[in-house]
Amino acid sequence: MSNLNFLQPIGRTFLNALAGLGRLTMFAGAGFANIVRPPFYPRLVLKQMIEIGYYSLPVVGLTAIFTGMVLALQSFTGFARFSAESAIPNVVVVSITRELGPVLASLMVAGRIGAAMAAEIGTMRVTDQIDALSTLSTNPMRYLVALRLLAGVTMVPLLVVVADIVGVFGGYLLSIYKLGFNPSTYLHNTFDFLKTEDVVSGLVKAAVFGFLVALMGCYHGFNSKGGAQGVGTATTNAVVSASILILISDYIVTELFFSR
Amino acid sequence: MIANGKASGTPKIEIRGLTKAFGPKQVLRGIDLDVGQRESLVVIGGSGTGKSVLIKCVLGLIEPDSGSIKVDGEETIGLHNADRERVMRKFGMLFQGGALFDSLSVWENVAFGLMSADGVGRREAKEAALRNLAAVGLGPEVGELFPAELSGGMQKRVALARAIARKPEIIFFDEPTTGLDPIMADVINDLINKCVGSLGATALSITHDMSSVRRIAHRVAMIHEGRIIWQGPIGEIDRSGNDYVEQFIHGRAEGPIQMPVRPL
Numbered sequence: 001m002s003n004l005n006f007l008q009p010i011g012r013t014f015l016n017a018l019a020g021l022g023r024l025t026m027f028a029g030a031g032f033a034n035i036v037r038p039p040f041y042p043r044l045v046l047k048q049m050i051e052i053g054y055y056s057l058p059v060v061g062l063t064a065i066f067t068g069m070v071l072a073l074q075s076f077t078g079f080a081r082f083s084a085e086s087a088i089p090n091v092v093v094v095s096i097t098r099e100l101g102p103v104l105a106s107l108m109v110a111g112r113i114g115a116a117m118a119a120e121i122g123t124m125r126v127t128d129q130i131d132a133l134s135t136l137s138t139n140p141m142r143y144l145v146a147l148r149l150l151a152g153v154t155m156v157p158l159l160v161v162v163a164d165i166v167g168v169f170g171g172y173l174l175s176i177y178k179l180g181f182n183p184s185t186y187l188h189n190t191f192d193f194l195k196t197e198d199v200v201s202g203l204v205k206a207a208v209f210g211f212l213v214a215l216m217g218c219y220h221g222f223n224s225k226g227g228a229q230g231v232g233t234a235t236t237n238a239v240v241s242a243s244i245l246i247l248i249s250d251y252i253v254t255e256l257f258f259s260r
Numbered sequence: 261m262i263a264n265g266k267a268s269g270t271p272k273i274e275i276r277g278l279t280k281a282f283g284p285k286q287v288l289r290g291i292d293l294d295v296g297q298r299e300s301l302v303v304i305g306g307s308g309t310g311k312s313v314l315i316k317c318v319l320g321l322i323e324p325d326s327g328s329i330k331v332d333g334e335e336t337i338g339l340h341n342a343d344r345e346r347v348m349r350k351f352g353m354l355f356q357g358g359a360l361f362d363s364l365s366v367w368e369n370v371a372f373g374l375m376s377a378d379g380v381g382r383r384e385a386k387e388a389a390l391r392n393l394a395a396v397g398l399g400p401e402v403g404e405l406f407p408a409e410l411s412g413g414m415q416k417r418v419a420l421a422r423a424i425a426r427k428p429e430i431i432f433f434d435e436p437t438t439g440l441d442p443i444m445a446d447v448i449n450d451l452i453n454k455c456v457g458s459l460g461a462t463a464l465s466i467t468h469d470m471s472s473v474r475r476i477a478h479r480v481a482m483i484h485e486g487r488i489i490w491q492g493p494i495g496e497i498d499r500s501g502n503d504y505v506e507q508f509i510h511g512r513a514e515g516p517i518q519m520p521v522r523p524l
Contacts, residue, residue, distance in 0.1 A: 039376070120363075128359035131321050135353040136422075137345050137377035 027145075027219050034139065034146035045147045052113050052210075053155035057162065059112060060105045064163040067100050068092060068170025076179050088181070089189035092171035097164050097198045103250055105163040106209035109156055110216075110242040117148055117217025118238035122224035122231035130222070145218045149211060156210025157203045164202065201257040208253060209246045216242035270333040272297050272430060272462040273318060278327035279486075280313055287313045288324065289486035295430075300456060300463040302473050302494075304508060305483035306517065311466040312356075314483065315432050318464070319351060320344060331430070349377075352428030352461075356435040358419040360407035366418050367393070367403035373426045392421040396451050413444035417451065424455045431456060433465035437472045449475040470509050473497075482508065484517065 075091045121144055124130050133140045168190060175181040216238045224234035271294040278291040287310045295301045305311050316322040318329055320336065329336050336347050360369050368375075370392050371385035380388070390400045396417040407415060416436070423431055436452060437445035449472055456463045456476075467473060473480060474494065481491035482505050490502040497509060507515030 039379075124361075127357055128355045129361055131316070131319075132353070132355055132359040132361070134321060135319060135348065135351055136373035136426075137348050138373070143376070 024215075024219060027222070028149075028215055030141050031145040031149050031215070031218065034142040035150050037142065037146075039142070041143065041147055044143075045150060048148055048151035049155050051116075052109065052151050053158055056109055056112055056159055059108045060159050060163050061166050063104050063108050064096070064101065064167035065170035065173075067104055068096060068167035068172075069174040071095055071100070071167075072171040072174040072179070076175075085179075086189070088171070088175055088179075089186050090193040092175075093168050093190045093194050094198055096167035096171070097194065097202045098254075099202070099250075101163040101167050102160050102202045102205040102209060103246065105160050106156060106206060106213060106246050107243055109159065109210070110213045110239055110246060113152070114213045114217040114238045114242045115235050117214065118221040118224070118235045119231055121145075121218055121221025122234040125222060125224050126227055126230060140222075145222070148214045148218055152210035152214030153207050154210070156213070157206040160202060160206035164199065197257070201253070204257070205250060205253050208249050212245045212249060213242045216245065269297060270330075271295055272299070272332065273464065274328075274330040274333070275314075275318070276328045276330075278314070278317060278324050278329065280310075280317060280322065280324045287486055288317070288327075291327070291483070291486070291488055293481055293488055293491070295462055295464050296479075298460055298462055300465070300476055300478045301481060302465045302467060302477035302479075303481050303483055304466075304468060304470075304473060306468065306508070306519075309483050310486045311483055312434060315434060315464065315466055319353060319432065320348065345377075349426070350429040352423035352426065352431040354416075354419050354423045354431070354433045354436055356438060358407070358415040360415060360419055360422070362407050364406075365403065366398075366405050366407065366410070369407065369418060370403075370421045370425050372422065378426065388425065389421070392425045393418070395424070395455065396421045397447075413440055413447070416440065416444075416448055420448070420451055420455065424459060424461075427459055428461060430462045430464065431459075433463065433467070433476075435467050435469075436465065436476075437467065437469045442471075445469065445472060446475070452476050468508075470511075 071092050072088055075088045076085060079085050079087055079091075121130075124144070130140045130144070133143055172183075172186055172190070175186055176183050220234040220238040220241070221231075224230045273293075273295040275291055275293040278288050279286070280288040291310075291314060293301075293303075293314075303311055303314065313322060317324045318331075318336075320339070324337065327337070331347055331350065334347070336344075339347060360366075361372065364372065367386055367389040370389035371380070371382075374380040374385040374388055375382065386403075390403055393400070393403055398414065398417055398421070402410070402414070402418075407418065410418065420436075433452060436448055440448060452463070452465075453476055455461075463476070465476060477494045479491065479493050480497050481488050482502070483489070484504055490500055490505050492500060497505065500506065503516045507517055513519070
């Protein structure tokens with residue numbers, strides 16, 4: 001058997017990965033189930049919603065406006081080669097609503113909110129505060145995790161609505177003031193070309209991404225151990241894994257919506 | 261007061277054959293321990309001998325590998341949801357580091373269980389919290405502060421107030437005097453005696469502070485390498501006839517307990 005020993009690490013890694021996936025799935029299931037189970041904590045849900053939805057506005061707005069501007073500028077320099085400048089409004093609005101609005105806004109939220117959640121919950125874990133919740137007859141999954149998942153799923157789509165509008169506006173500003181487009185023609189082209197499906201698919205993505213960001217923040221925070229260093233690792237893992245999952249699920253949702 | 265713990269009736273907590281391993285590390289190797297009604301039992305033992313794991317198993321925070329834990333004669337291992345919460349309702353716990361919620365003010369910490377789990381209104385819960393703070397010698401002005409603004413001793417007292425706020429039947433104390441100066445440690449010991457006495461509660465503590473043991477224990481059990489190797493009333497601890505206990509209570513480096521330290 002010893003000549004097969006080299007297979008051991010492969011198998012062990014694979015089994016560990018499966019076990020981790022199983023733990024994550026059970027964690028997500030327990031978190032979701034607790035959203036609908038009383039007692040509810042409306043004050044805390046509101047606090048999380050404000051934290052995600054309101055305080056992320058400046059970051060998301062800045063990201064969106066510059067993305068819209070760059071998009072218009074890049075499209076212009078590219079499309080001018082084959083005299084297709086008139087397609088800029090269409091390119092901007094479709095790219096922003098379908099793709100860049102949800103993805104970039106969620107990545108910013110992952111950095112802001114995912115990290116904060118992992119750090120807060122992780123610190124609570126290593127200082128026994130989560131155990132203390134249990135001894136005070138309070139389910140930590142409900143008190144900490146469920147309401148963050150709820151806030152993530154509901155608030156990130158709202159942020160993306162803002163990002164869509166600001167992003168399209170950024171493209172508009174640049175096209176009007178730098179590239180010399182006619183304002184009314186630009187707006188007309190923008191809304192003529194836009195379909196409900198573009199926006200809806202973007203918002204579905206946003207809900208998925210919001211869930212993933214909150215889930216990663218909570219999961220890594222909840223399972224952090226070993227003091228300050230453990231909390232640091234948890235925070236890093238939360239942001240990195242949320243970002244990667246956003247990009248992967250972005251592909252999957254796009255496939256589901258548009259591959260027909 | 262029950263001095264020997266062998267009183268009649270079911271013990272408040274009855275632990276049998278409790279084992280727990282973390283990976284290859286066997287922490288508890290079959291713990292048998294009874295805590296009588298209204299008795300204060302202190303478990304002593306060195307660091308890493310399984311004291312904290314034992315207490316977390318009883319609290320249901322860690323699931324043991326095998327064995328039985330009965331509270332008031334009712335098996336608690338394997339209880340879930342509503343049943344688990346009903347049993348947990350009997351418990352209060354003072355964590356080693358206090359484990360105060362740093363996002364909440366002091367009075368909200370103390371009133372947390374009342375508001376979150378027992379459905380007591382904010383105003384009423386605040387009054388109860390201030391009464392409990394007074395019971396541990398803290399004025400109402402402390403209630404408005406946040407845990408980070410308090411000294412270590414004050415944090416411990418707030419944590420004690422939180423542990424007793426819901427009038428638990430059983431209170432667990434995890435290293436209640438660790439990290440405190442000797443005078444504050446004695447204040448905490450006093451408060452523990454007072455609170456446990458006035459609630460008529462059963463107390464299970466873990467510590468390695470011998471002066472604390474002598475102040476709060478009715479009975480002492482010593483844990484070593486995951487087993488209870490000696491137990492008896494506090495009065496007998498100085499004539500236990502057990503080398504391990506002798507070494508521990510006198511704090512000697514030489515003896516049957518070998519610390520994993522390389523010689524210099």
